[in-house]
């Protein structure tokens with residue numbers, strides 16, 4: 102009996118091969134997958150003739166000579182090489198999708214900023230045409246920095262395809278499910294999950310259950326990776342097994358008017374083709390899109406006293422090259438127990454050299470019970486003061502010191518090394534809350550040199 106026959110045996114005794122239908126678990130693994138039996142060449146990358154008349158193409162996500170630990174590439178076996186998905190490139194304008202540097206298009210005031218949720222309009226907008234850049238820093242052509250966007254989508258991309266040569270894209274859905282049909286397989290995500298689309302990977306985004314809204318970090322810098330855990334050890338936070346990469350899937354669409362839009366050097370160009378570029382039948386390698394369910398994050402925090410830095414909740418980090426200094430950290434504030442004794446449990450007041458963009462996927466964020474709404478956003482730029490609002494300060498100062506569950510909430514932060522510059526869209530956004538700093542107006546001077554015990 103061969104291995105396949107053994108696996109196909111009695112379901113009661115059959116070994117469980119995978120728990121994730123359509124996906125392969127693991128972070129940065131060297132995967133192999135074929136949508137058609139025998140499509141993947143065995144034992145070599147470039148046989149003289151590939152099975153089924155496919156073409157072999159390497160997609161390099163790192164320089165050829167990157168150290169082994171950072172070396173990323175995949176081999177794609179496709180109906181046509183990518184050169185055949187290219188016709189004449191015609192400039193196209195996506196006026197609200199901006200690229201760094203954006204400095205100069207709007208004034209970025211040195212104050213804490215907050216926006217309400219942006220309504221999803223009725224007009225036809227795809228994941229591409231509905232991209233709205235909020236802020237950016239660095240240089241899209243310089244492989245440094247990032248841009249932060251909102252997407253507002255009311256239409257699926259059907260015969261329209263896209264790839265981004267400037268950045269990998271971390272997608273954080275907030276309303277509505279999305280299906281990313283990528284050239285390396287299909288990723289379904291809903292609010293509470295994230296998808297990562299590597300630089301150069303072609304895809305189209307389709308709506309799952311109606312209009313969609315969410316956030317995107319367009320990371321121009323080093324690819325996102327799992328942060329080191331240091332003394333935490335080998336487990337908890339985001340565990341590698343919970344990252345899911347899709348199995349191979351392809352579209353065979355010939356004689357159809359299709360477009361491929363390319364983002365390169367901050368500009369958009371479109372080319373007309375008569376077929377789908379999602380024609381990869383098999384692939385292998387470690388450069389691929391993936392998804393992650395934020396509910397699988399296992400938070401580690403203070404279990405006796407004090408409030409730790411938010412870096413304990415880092416899901417993914419894009420290193421800058423300087424040790425401990427991220428180009429971008431993707432941090433979440435997940436449901437968790439608060440147990441610290443004699444401790445002001447919400448976030449403290451602070452100023453940070455890193456810049457903090459925050460969004461709220463669901464629920465209430467403990468430092469801002471009012472005004473920071475699901476779908477909203479805040480920007481606490483480099484060295485700008487922020488912290489709990491008046492209500493959160495008073496509540497945190499007098500809360501009973503018993504274990505309390507912070508539940509039904511997921512906020513997140515894109516924490517960036519480079520200070521963020523606003524786009525005109527963000528600076529003139531109708532949901533920009535001019536009164537945001539008033540949330541601290543009720544914070545009084547309580548200092549009284551004759552009363553060492555402050556009791557309110």
Ligand SMILES: O=C(O)Cc1cc(O)ccc1O
Pocket residue numbers: 409410411447448449451453457468481487488514
């Ligand atoms: O500003 C914020 O709300 C994010 C944040 C949370 C926290 O628990 C500690 C520091 C920090 O910047």
Ligand SMILES: [Fe+2]
Pocket residue numbers: 451453457481487
């Ligand atoms: Fe902060």
